[in-house]
Amino acid sequence: MTAITVLGSANMDLVAYVPKAPRLGETVTGREFRTVPGGKGANQAVAAARLGARVAMIGAVGADAFGVRLRSALTAAGVDTCGLRTVEGASGTAHITVDDEGGNSIIVIPGANGLVTGLESGDEERIAASGTLLLQLEVPLSAVAAAARxxxxxxxxxxxxxxxxxxxxxxxxxxxxxxxxxxxxxxxLTGLTDPRQAAAALLERFPEVVVTLGAAGALHAARGQEPYTVPAPRVRAVDTTAAGDTFAGALAVALGEGRPMREAMAWAAAAAALSVQRPGAQDAMPGRADADAAFAGGPQP
Structure with a gap:
């Protein structure tokens, strides 16, 4: 079984669904409000766990009701939360507006995530016991850098x-x-709006890059190789909040299983396409059987 450690954020997502997102200074009437567990770190952990990986989470939640619910959601998904600390104060929150086209805008309040400044006892051992470490930037960069090292x-x-x-x-x-x-x-990161040019510029700093392109799929670039694009299945998006995290979690699972990059990207794109067809973040993430079925029935690269 693929083993993955995630160091990152856990937020409670406060989601307002509206026909059209408000402009600056404008008030609109929404049609629904939901509180759902999220955070890029927790989302990627849940995505990978639901897709069959053994996942450990490193991060922090607050000593509040949101913190209890965030931990419970991770545990229910099969994520090991021994590295998820409970700290004084509030858990992180994300304030999300989702329009009828599935687009979203997000404001993140770090809360407990801001106290994850480095590795603590047992964290390096958790990382060493895994095949892949997933990182994002919703916790302080000092912790991200320490985990990467x-x-x-x-x-x-x-x-x-x-x-x-x-x-x-x-x-x-x-x-x-x-x-x-x-x-x-x-x-x-590059100042370049063309994804291929941006990917080429990023290769000056990183050995391999996958740029996600929404409905257009994903672009792969690596040093010494020709770039290529893998298409995404065509679906009607309801809520794109979880798409990127589902893709990242799925990609880590596929690569951990030894799949070639092109196939791994296509499988991750199929999983992400499933996630955008349901509202919410973690609630929308597919299980292994559904991802496999979507991949088998979708466009192949």
Whole structure:
């Protein structure tokens, strides 16, 4: 079984569903409000666990009702939460607006996630016992860098989703094996709006890059190889909140199982396409059987 460790955030998502997102200064009437467990770290952990991996989560939740629910959601998905600390104060929250086209805008309040500043007792051992480390940027960069260095020291593949996008420490790329930005994050990191040009620029710092392109699929680029695009299944999106995290978790599972990159990307795209057809984040993530069925019935690269 593929073993994955995730260091990252756990947030309670406070989601408002509206016909159209409000402009600055505008008030609109929504049609539904939900509180659902989320956070990019927890989302990727749940995605990977539901797809068949053995997953351990490193992070923090607050000593509040949200923290209890966030831990319970991870445990219910089969994620090992021994590395998920409970700290004084509030859990992280994400305030999300989802429109009728499935688009979203998000404000993240770090809460307990902001106290994850480095590795604690047992964390390096958790990382060393896995085949892949999944990282994002909703916890302090000091913790992200420490985890990446630990993974490099133990020969563990490190996959970084650079979101929310921000300037990266100069030495972090040296400890990252695969960067998985979306096209907007790739543009922010490079100043280049064309995904192929952005990917080429990122290869100056990272050995391998997969840029997710939404409905257009995903672009792969690696040093010494020709870039290529893997298509995504055509579906009607209801809520895209979980798409990127589902893709990252699925990609880590597929690569951990030894699948070639092109096939791994196609399988991850099929899983992500399933997630956008349901509302919410973790609630929308598919199980292994559904992902396999969608991959078998979808467009092949």
């Amino acid at each position: 630990a993974a490099r020291a133990h020969g563990v593949r490190t996959v970084l989703t650079p979101a929310p996008v921000q300037p990266l420490p100069p030495d972090l790329p040296d400890a990252v094996d695969l960067l998985v930005p979306n096209e907007h994050e790739a543009a922010a």
